[in-house]
Structures are given as C-alpha cells and as structure tokens.
Amino acid sequence: MSLTGRREGGKRRAWILFVSSCLPVSILLSSEDARANPLDAFGFGSRETAMGGAVAADVSDFSAGYYNPAGLAKARGFELSIGYFRADHSLSMNGMNSGVDPVKGIVGGAVVPGKIYGLPFAVGVGLNLPDDRLTRVRALAQDQPRWELYDNRNQRLWFGVNAAISPFPWLQIGGGVTFMAATLATLDISGHIDLIEPTDSSLRHQVQADLKSVTYPDFGARVEVTKSFALALVYRGQFGLDLNVAANVKAGVGAGAAGDLTTLALALHDDTIDSFLPQQVVLGGSWKLTDDLRTNLDVTWVNWGAYVPPVSKLETQLSAPLPPGTTLPGGVMAPTTPAPTVILPISIHDTFVPHVGVEWRALTRPTWEGFVRGGYEYDRSPIGAQTGATNYVDRDRHAFSAGLGVRLLAPGKVLPGDVRFDVHGQLSVLPTETTTKTDPSDLVGDYTAGGHIWNVGLMATVGF
Amino acid sequence: MRIPGLCVAVAIALAWASSADASPEDLFGWGPRSPAMGGTGAAASYGADAAYTNPALLSLVHHNVLTLGFSGATFDLHADGAGLPGRVSVIPAKGYVVGAEVPIPFGGILRDRIAVGMAFYTPTDALLRGNILYPETPEYALLADRAQSLAVRIGAGVDVGYGIRVGVGVATLAELVGGIDVINTAGTVGAHVDDQLVAKYAPTVGLAYDLPFDRAPDGSSRWRIGATWRGKLDATFGVNIDASKLSTLNLPVFNIAGVAQYDPEELSVEVAHVRDGWTLAAGITWKHWSAYPGVFEPTIICPADQDCNALTPPVVAYSDTIVPRVGAEKLFALPRHVALRARAGFFLEPTPVPGTLPSSQAYDQTTQALVDVPTRFFDTTRYVFSLGGGVDLGDYGPFTVDFWGQYHLLASTTVSTCAGGSCSPDPGPAKLSGNVLAYGLLAGVRF
Numbered sequence: 001m002s003l004t005g006r007r008e009g010g011k012r013r014a015w016i017l018f019v020s021s022c023l024p025v026s027i028l029l030s031s032e033d034a035r036a037n038p039l040d041a042f043g044f045g046s047r048e049t050a051m052g053g054a055v056a057a058d059v060s061d062f063s064a065g066y067y068n069p070a071g072l073a074k075a076r077g078f079e080l081s082i083g084y085f086r087a088d089h090s091l092s093m094n095g096m097n098s099g100v101d102p103v104k105g106i107v108g109g110a111v112v113p114g115k116i117y118g119l120p121f122a123v124g125v126g127l128n129l130p131d132d133r134l135t136r137v138r139a140l141a142q143d144q145p146r147w148e149l150y151d152n153r154n155q156r157l158w159f160g161v162n163a164a165i166s167p168f169p170w171l172q173i174g175g176g177v178t179f180m181a182a183t184l185a186t187l188d189i190s191g192h193i194d195l196i197e198p199t200d201s202s203l204r205h206q207v208q209a210d211l212k213s214v215t216y217p218d219f220g221a222r223v224e225v226t227k228s229f230a231l232a233l234v235y236r237g238q239f240g241l242d243l244n245v246a247a248n249v250k251a252g253v254g255a256g257a258a259g260d261l262t263t264l265a266l267a268l269h270d271d272t273i274d275s276f277l278p279q280q281v282v283l284g285g286s287w288k289l290t291d292d293l294r295t296n297l298d299v300t301w302v303n304w305g306a307y308v309p310p311v312s313k314l315e316t317q318l319s320a321p322l323p324p325g326t327t328l329p330g331g332v333m334a335p336t337t338p339a340p341t342v343i344l345p346i347s348i349h350d351t352f353v354p355h356v357g358v359e360w361r362a363l364t365r366p367t368w369e370g371f372v373r374g375g376y377e378y379d380r381s382p383i384g385a386q387t388g389a390t391n392y393v394d395r396d397r398h399a400f401s402a403g404l405g406v407r408l409l410a411p412g413k414v415l416p417g418d419v420r421f422d423v424h425g426q427l428s429v430l431p432t433e434t435t436t437k438t439d440p441s442d443l444v445g446d447y448t449a450g451g452h453i454w455n456v457g458l459m460a461t462v463g464f
Numbered sequence: 465m466r467i468p469g470l471c472v473a474v475a476i477a478l479a480w481a482s483s484a485d486a487s488p489e490d491l492f493g494w495g496p497r498s499p500a501m502g503g504t505g506a507a508a509s510y511g512a513d514a515a516y517t518n519p520a521l522l523s524l525v526h527h528n529v530l531t532l533g534f535s536g537a538t539f540d541l542h543a544d545g546a547g548l549p550g551r552v553s554v555i556p557a558k559g560y561v562v563g564a565e566v567p568i569p570f571g572g573i574l575r576d577r578i579a580v581g582m583a584f585y586t587p588t589d590a591l592l593r594g595n596i597l598y599p600e601t602p603e604y605a606l607l608a609d610r611a612q613s614l615a616v617r618i619g620a621g622v623d624v625g626y627g628i629r630v631g632v633g634v635a636t637l638a639e640l641v642g643g644i645d646v647i648n649t650a651g652t653v654g655a656h657v658d659d660q661l662v663a664k665y666a667p668t669v670g671l672a673y674d675l676p677f678d679r680a681p682d683g684s685s686r687w688r689i690g691a692t693w694r695g696k697l698d699a700t701f702g703v704n705i706d707a708s709k710l711s712t713l714n715l716p717v718f719n720i721a722g723v724a725q726y727d728p729e730e731l732s733v734e735v736a737h738v739r740d741g742w743t744l745a746a747g748i749t750w751k752h753w754s755a756y757p758g759v760f761e762p763t764i765i766c767p768a769d770q771d772c773n774a775l776t777p778p779v780v781a782y783s784d785t786i787v788p789r790v791g792a793e794k795l796f797a798l799p800r801h802v803a804l805r806a807r808a809g810f811f812l813e814p815t816p817v818p819g820t821l822p823s824s825q826a827y828d829q830t831t832q833a834l835v836d837v838p839t840r841f842f843d844t845t846r847y848v849f850s851l852g853g854g855v856d857l858g859d860y861g862p863f864t865v866d867f868w869g870q871y872h873l874l875a876s877t878t879v880s881t882c883a884g885g886s887c888s889p890d891p892g893p894a895k896l897s898g899n900v901l902a903y904g905l906l907a908g909v910r911f
Contacts, residue, residue: 198715318710
C-alpha cells in the first residue's frame with residue numbers, strides 16, 4: 001500500500017471511528033421528534049403503503065427514517081418529498097358507528113446523501129404532521145367501550161431525523177433516537193371558594209409545568225446478499241406519552257365573597273399514559289425477480305405484552321373538616337375522600353405481523369416510467385377477549401393495498417434528476433365478531449363490533 | 465485535534481453541559497457564529513446561523529453541513545429589599561444544538577441559488593418549561609424560564625440575482641390545551657382526560673442586498689445590508705380541571721392557564737462590511753413587547769353572560785424595545801486551507817418591564833379578606849459582551865469546531881412593586897442586579 005493509500009485508509013478508519021462513536025450522540029442531538037403509531041397503522045409514503053409496508057430491505061427515500069434508517073445510505077441523490085393522506089374509519093359496535101376520528105395530515109421529508117472519505121453517508125428527515133394536533137392524550141373509563149388501537153393512538157405527530165452510513169458496499173447501517181413530549185405539571189390553587197356562587201370565588205393559581213422529552217431508539221441494518229436479494233433488520237423502541245398532573249387546592253370555603261366556614265384541602269394526582277407504542281423488531285427481505293419486478297416480505301414482532309392502556313390513574317385526598325353537628329350552606333355535609341378506581345389488568349399479548357408487497361415497473365419509456373404496486377398486511381389482534389368489566393375493543397385487521405407511480409426522467413434543465421408521483425389506496429377490513437360477557441348483569445353487555453378503514457394518499461418527490 | 469479526540473471532547477462537553485436556554489435563540493442567539501458576534505447576523509451570517517438570523521443568507525450555502533453541539537447558561541440573579549430573597553434561585557439552562565445546511569442542487573438558472581437550513585435546540589431538562597408563579601413570588605421570568613424551551617426553525621433562501629437574496633422560514637412550538645374531568649361514580653373516583661399538544665407557528669422573512677460598490681478583487685460586494693422579520697411565537701399552558709362532581713361541594717371549574725413561552729414580533733436591520741479578512745456588522749432589532757399579554761390568566765373564567773367577582777391577574781404595561789448590536793470576525797488563513805476565526809461582539813438588551821409594577825390581589829386566609837400583594841415580575845436591561853472563535857480543518861478533514869461565550873451584565877435597577885395598591889407591610893423598592901454566563905461549543909461536518 002502506498003503512503004497516500006495508507007493515509008487515506010487511516011482517514012477512513014478515523015471516519016468510521018468518528019461515525020461509530022459519534023453517531024449515537026449526533027442522532028441524539030439531531031434527533032427525532034415524535035412517534036409512529038399512525039405510521040404503523042397506515043404506512044408512511046404512498047409507495048411504501050401501497051406495498052403493504054414491506055419495504056425494510058427496499059427503501060431509500062424519506063420514509064427510510066421509519067421503515068429502516070439504514071436505507072438512507074442507498075439514496076442516489078438529494079430528494080424532497082411531500083404528500084397527504086387520509087384514513088377514515090367506519091368502525092361500529094352493535095350497528096352504531098363508533099365515531100372514531102379520521103387520521104389525516106401532511107407527509108413528507110428529505111434525504112441528503114453525501115460522502116466523507118469516500119464512505120456514503122446520508123441524513124434523512126421525515127414528517128407526518130396531523131392536521132388537527134401534534135398529539136392527544138385521551139383517557140376514558142376502563143369500562144367504556146372504545147376501539148383501543150384506533151380511537152386515539154393514531155392522533156400523533158411523527159418527526160424523525162436519522163443518519164446512515166455504508167461502510168462497505170454490501171452493508172448499510174443507520175439509526176436515530178426519537179423523542180416526544182410528556183407533560184409533568186404541578187398546579188397550586190389558593191384563595192376562597194364561594195359555595196353559593198362558585199364563579200365569584202377569589203382564587204389564584206400557579207403552575208410549574210415541564211414538557212419532558214421521552215426518547216427511544218430506532219436503528220436498522222441492510223445487507224445486500226446478492227445483486228438481487230437483500231435482507232434487513234430493524235429495531236424500534238418502546239414509547240408512551242405520559243400526562244402527569246398534580247393539583248393542590250387549599251382554599252377557604254364559605255357562603256359569599258369572604259369569610260371561611262372551613263378550609264378545603266384537595267389533592268388530585270392524575271397519571272395517564274397514552275399512545276403507547278410497543279417495541280418492535282422487523283426482519284425483511286427484498287427480491288428483485290427481474291429488472292422490472294420486485295417482491296418484498298417483512299415480518300414484525302410487536303411487543304404488545306408491555307402495553308399500558310390509557311386509563312387515568314387518579315388519586316385524591318379531600319378534607320374539609322367541620323365542627324361536629326354543623327353543615328355547609330344548603331345542609332351539605334362535609335365531603336369525604338372517595339375511593340380510587342381499581343384498574344384491571346388488560347389481557348394483551350405479543351404478535352407477529354406479516355407484510356408482503358410487490359412492485360412492477362409496467363412501463364418504460366425514454367422520458368418516463370410507470371409502476372404498479374400491491375401489498376397485504378395481517379394484524380392479528382393482540383387484545384384478549386373482553387368478557388369481563390373492561391371494554392378494550394379490537395379485531396383482527398386485514399389490510400389490502402394498491403398503488404400507482406410515475407417517474408419522469410430528467411424533466412428539464414432545472415430538474416436534472418427525476419420527479420415522481422405516487423398514489424395509494426388501502427382498505428383495512430376488521431371482521432365483525434361478537435363479544436360475549438361472562439357476567440349476564442354486565443352494564444355494557446354483549447356487543448358485536450367490526451368495520452373497515454379506508455386510507456388514501458398521494459406523494460410527489462423531486463430527486464436531484 | 466485527532467478526530468476521535470474531537471468526538472470525545474464533544475461527547476464529554478455534552479455530558480456535563482449544565483445550563484442552557486429557552487427562547488434561547490432570542491436570549492443568546494443561535495449557531496456557531498452569531499452568538500459570538502453580539503447576535504448580529506441579519507447581514508453577516510452564513511451557514512446554519514442564517515436559519516435564525518436571516519434565511520435569505522442561506523442562499524450562500526454550497527455544501528451539505530451538519531452541526532452538532534451544546535449550549536448553556538448559568539444565572540446569578542439578585543433581588544434585594546424587604547421580603548426579597550437576595551439571590552433568586554434559577555435552574556441553569558443547558559441543551560443540545562443541531563444545525564443543518566443543505567444546498568438544493570437544481571440545474572439551469574436555479575443552479576447554486578437555493579438552499580435550506582435548520583436550527584434546532586432542545587434543552588436537556590425540559591422541552592418547554594412553564595413556570596407561572598404567584599405574582600408576589602420573585603422571578604426573572606423573561607430571562608430564566610425562557611431559556612428552557614425547544615427551538616425548531618427551518619428556512620430557505622434564494623439568490624435572486626443582482627445582489628438580492630430573499631428567504632422565508634418558520635419557527636414552531638407546542639402548547640398544551642385540554643381538560644381533566646373528575647368523576648365520582650358511586651363513591652369511586654375516576655377521571656376523563658383529554659389533552660392535546662397543538663403546534664404554534666411563527667413565520668420569518670429575510671432580505672439581503674449586496675451593495676453595488678466597493679467590490680473585492682473577486683467581484684463580490686464588500687457591503688451588505690440585511691433585514692429580518694420574525695413573527696410572534698407564543699405557547700400557552702391551559703388545562704381545565706372540573707372537580708365539581710367529586711364531592712358534595714359546589715366547586716368551580718379551575719382554569720389553570722398562562723403563557724409559558726413568548727417571543728415578541730421582531731424586526732432586525734443590519735449592515736455588514738467585509739475587508740482583508742475582517743467582517744464587521746452593526747444593526748438594531750425592534751421587539752414588539754407591548755403586545756405581550758403577560759404570563760397570568762384568571763383561575764375562574766366568568767361566563768360571558770354573567771358578572772363575577774373572581775380575581776383578575778395584574779396587568780403589566782410592557783413596552784417595545786430596540787436592541788443595538790455590533791459584531792466582528794477576523795479570519796486567519798493558514799496553509800492547506802485551514803482557517804482560524806476570532807469573533808467578538810456586544811449588544812444592549814433593554815428591558816420591556818416598567819420600573820413600576822402594579823399591585824396584585826390575593827385572598828388572605830388570616831384576615832379572610834382580599835388584600836394587595838406586590839407584583840415581583842422582574843427584569844432589567846442587560847449589557848452583553850460576547851467572544852468566540854472557530855477552526856476549519858481545511859484539507860485535514862471536513863470538520864469545523866466553533867465556540868462562543870457571553871457575559872450578560874444586568875443593570876442595577878430599582879423597581880416599585882405595589883403601585884396603586886396598599887400592600888401591607890409596605891414591600892419598599894426592589895433592587896435588581898446580577899449576571900448571566902452563556903456558552904456554546906459546536907462541531908460541524910461537511911458531507
């Protein structure tokens with residue numbers, strides 16, 4: 001080896017050392033901002049959704065940040081993507097529409113590839129921005145029937161920044177850390193409560209609230225076994241959105257604007273974990289059967305067994321002592337602390353989710369190409385039969401998807417790369433089944449639940 | 465520095481960095497250069513700095529660069545006088561900084577004309593801190609808590625030609641809104657919770673013009689003027705707690721709300737001059753603080769069709785401010801394209817808080833009556849001195865390292881805290897003073 005070559009080799013080793021030791025830090029810094037339940041359910045990007053989400057070994061655009069960050073290192077050039085999707089639920093219980101909110105929003109991102117010391121390196125940004133809100137924490141009583149995995153969990157921002165390198169032509173590795181905001185708040189209320197006209201109460205409050213970051217890792221690897229066959233392994237970390245609010249009320253209580261009959265001491269502590277995302281491991285394969293035909297298979301292990309249902313854990317302490325024999329205005333007796341709700345454990349288990357997808361380059365012309373895509377995903381319900389007091393409703397899901405794509409090659413001097421347009425449609429069918437309660441006197445009783453979900457979207461990508 | 469050593473240095477720095485900021489970019493600036501140059505940059509920025517200082521100058525970007533680092537600040541704030549603690553306890557701020565600058569590789573007439581940039585800061589302790597304290601609690605809310613906030617800014621700049629550059633950008637924050645309804649079913653307590661994080665956005669528009677005279681030998685202009693307008697960026701905390709069904713007591717609905725973060729609308733104008741390795745910049749920033757609603761909101765919301773006697777929070781008459789800034793950078797070119805840069809700057813940040821604060825009302829449980837209490841919402845004018853430097857490794861590697869430090873000297877100020885009221889005991893004037901040390905260390909890589 002020449003001196004120059006040795007020096008270049010030293011630089012490469014230094015760069016690999018730099019990347020391998022700094023990448024976790026850099027990703028922590030650049031990091032991602034949110035989480036992926038809507039992506040699990042409805043995909044990320046039209047091409048990927050149309051292929052049933054089976055792209056762990058076959059993705060290099062902005063969506064690689066979710067499906068497999070390692071794929072970013074396969075990007076051919078700078079890319080910008082933007083699109084929109086909407087998923088409408090037609091889910092019902094006992095023939096009544098459950099009114100699950102649609103999931104809709106902007107999808108997009110960018111991939112910035114480059115090289116350092118000859119090693120392919122790329123940074124990718126991906127965004128799923130819901131129209132209505134960044135996140136929502138919603139907790140219902142555990143006996144209130146709700147579509148547990150669709151009711152609120154998909155109302156969530158996902159913003160990811162990932163990085164990837166390709167230390168060898170046959171290997172790509174990448175990853176990132178995603179973080180979202182959990183709320184931790186302490187509220188103090190003081191003053192005087194007017195029991196006759198509560199809105200005349202002389203109360204003040206102070207707040208000490210933090211939006212805390214919650215981090216979880218994602219990383220992946222892609223190995224090109226042969227020119228036409230690649231394998232991928234992806235890990236996605238566990239996540240839960242926590243809302244922890246402690247409210248302390250210490251106020252005089254009386255009839256009128258002033259004068260206390262007693263002092264109310266009320267402490268409320270509410271802790272709710274919502275939008276729980278279990279950790280996942282994806283094993284994927286991609287076969288290029290011909291120059292124009294590719295088929296993919298992914299299997300995802302989902303650790304649903306660790307699931308925390310979004311039921312509010314509320315603790316209270318209430319004290320308003322009165323002298324013996326006296327009552328509050330209106331003959332109201334001194335209140336007592338009510339008992340807390342006992343939260344029943346949820347019956348839920350891990351699942352394996354198969355995804356299959358196929359992409360066919362159906363048309364090849366000098367200036368454009370046309371693609372046809374299809375896919376299927378089977379989500380077996382992880383939630384056990386709701387025969388007791390809880391009503392976490394769920395059903396198996398069969399998701400059939402299809403899509404079309406057009407790629408314009410070098411459409412002009414300003415755009416020397418390509419421009420792509422992709423559309424997708426996905427129909428998720430949740431077979432109708434009946435849940436039978438073991439207790440004939442159950443307040444909710446037996447119910448029949450099922451339905452379907454339509455998901456449509458489109459993407460535009462400019463590649464340079 | 466060897467590359468692994470650089471990495472270790474960055475990692476160690478990240479590990480111990482212990483103070484940082486909150487609308488940190490408004491307090492200290494953002495990026496490798498601007499904070500060292502007195503917060504200038506509307507005309508003098510290049511690279512990721514421009515995502516905050518002036519997105520039009522992102523059009524100067526011609527390489528992919530990723531910047532990582534940390535910044536922090538420690539506070540030594542004092543409030544002396546009757547009933548005051550002397551030193552006001554403040555948690556140091558610290559956080560991670562990420563920047564990205566990416567040229568968009570169009571061809572034809574758009575070649576080398578458009579670039580995008582991102583400025584990102586995340587505190588290590590909390591993405592967003594909302595401390596809304598009772599008015600009589602001494603606090604420097606515009607200084608300390610504002611340094612505990614996530615910052616996300618994205619911008620794009622276009623070189624229009626003829627020396628004109630334009631840019632747009634957006635900044636975003638999240639605010640919490642919702643409610644907790646306490647329910648009591650047959651003696652068992654539970655809750656319905658529905659809270660949402662909602663995005664708040666603020667636009668940024670930038671403009672720069674290379675003056676067509678006094679050109680350097682390579683034809684570039686030695687003079688540039690720049691202007692940046694940034695929209696208001698605020699985030700509230702609002703949770704309604706309805707415990708009226710908890711017990712037999714007829715409790716009101718508690719409106720627990722306030723403004724957790726606030727950056728006023730701003731307009732910066734600046735001129736920069738480049739000659740013989742020197743970059744000199746001077747400018748002013750107008751801040752529309754008079755639109756600031758203050759942090760407080762009433763605990764009881766009076767129905768629209770009803771007259772109520774609920775307490776109303778104090779109203780502070782904030783005033784607009786004008787911030788003058790100057791900054792300088794000296795480039796030392798070394799062999800093999802290695803470059804060293806030294807930077808310095810100064811800015812004067814006047815306080816928007818008046819010297820006379822109104823009294824606040826509170827219910828005193830001892831006398832069982834409403835009383836006046838002082839309003840101790842403190843802030844003072846700051847004199848800010850900044851220094852910094854950087855190195856570009858040139859042919860030795862695609863890396864840069866930059867650092868900066870700022871010393872904020874709080875002007876000694878006397879504030880009246882009970883105007884228009886009859887606080888008992890009379891709190892007397894509050895004497896304010898202190899200083900802030902802010903710093904940052906960033907490493908960049910071209911790829």
